[in-house]
Amino acid sequence: MSQPAAATNAFLVATQRALDYAGFAPPSPGATCVLVFDSTLWNTHIASVHGLLNAVEQARAMRFRFERDREPYAVGHAVWRIVLAACLNVPISAVPLVSTASGQPHLPGTRWVTSLSHSGSWVAIAVGEADCIGVDIERSPSQMNLSALMPRFCTPAECVQLSGLPTPLRETRLLALWTRKEALLKAFGTGLNEDPASMAAAENTIVAAPASCGRTAVCHVRDLDLPASLVGALAVPAGAMSHRLYWLDRCSNDVYGCNSAETSIRSN
Structure with a gap:
């Protein structure tokens, strides 16, 4: 295995380990999930994440002047693609993530919707089988x-x-x-x-x-x-039924843990 491929594989392993410890599973129809994490947990793998981004994402990442802005963007989008691949049951390279003319993420040819937000090093990803979804963190x-x-x-x-x-x-x-x-x-x-x-x-x-x-x-x-x-x-x-919040966090070494909770989102 070449060095870039090995590095990318290490990033994939670390991310999958985080998701496994979180108990992450793709949401059922009518439900949604949100994953929140600090992108600095993946700093040891930062050199390898760009290989998981498409050309547009790579170009945009490189336009950030400072690493403090570039790294959360790259890590966030790489983890985003891994999560979407799990939900769509396709290889990461086959995730059809594009942006609309207004800059909103779109998954053409699927029933899935998704949204991403980041503030500083923090990232939130939302995904579900629904008509629409939006997430924001600050x-x-x-x-x-x-x-x-x-x-x-x-x-x-x-x-x-x-x-x-x-x-x-x-x-x-x-x-x-x-x-x-x-x-x-x-x-x-x-x-x-x-x-x-x-x-x-x-x-x-x-x-x-x-x-x-x-x-x-x-x-x-x-x-x-x-x-x-x-x-x-x-x-x-x-009409959405519920959402589950997954909190990805590093415990020790390269082991991750998470608190997750399911919450009704019906109005009172």
């Missing part, structure tokens, strides 16, 4: 002054509701709201082409697609149960 506290950005992404009612809160609490609530709107816009396939200030996104609610979506999608958005250093949200079709 580090907490935010590095942005969200209070100053309120008019740009909050509805007038949200601005009134949040403006009277003490600054620390307001920033916390705004970050959660930000992730919910990001997840919804990804699920609807519009990205930031749609004005987030035109769409309310209370936690654990049903939200109708904006007119620019071009379809009558209705999504359920909920906050993810993450450690205090992270905030995240998941948006899925309103």
Whole structure:
């Protein structure tokens, strides 16, 4: 085995070990899953991950100026392809992952949908057999002054509701709201082409697609149960049954562990 092939194989083994310890299994129809991990756990394999990316992903990775941005992108996309290969039951090289004109991930020829988010070294991957899906994670506290950005992404009612809160609490609530709107816009396939200030996104609610979506999608958005250093949200079709959250974490040496939990995502 050549050195590059051996390195790639080591990365595959490490990733599969993480998934096995997590108890990961492709979600059943109507369910979704989210995997969250710190990409620095794969730093010892960073030289080999590019071999799992397609030409577009490799080119984009190389456009990042700093390693702190390049490495999470490359590791995140490589793990993403491994997860999708397991869900689709195809070789990694056969995963039909492409981007739409608006930059949203698409798996043509399949019933599967997927979404990816990263913040710093942290990565979240969502996948399921559904009409749409969107995930977003952010580090907490935010590095942005969200209070100053309120008019740009909050509805007038949200601005009134949040403006009277003490600054620390307001920033916390705004970050959660930000992730919910990001997840919804990804699920609807519009990205930031749609004005987030035109769409309310209370936690654990049903939200109708904006007119620019071009379809009558209705999504359920909920906050993810993450450690205090992270905030995240998941948006899925309103009829989706449940989601399972997989937390990939290094225990010792090259052994990984995970806490996973299944949660109902039906609205109350």
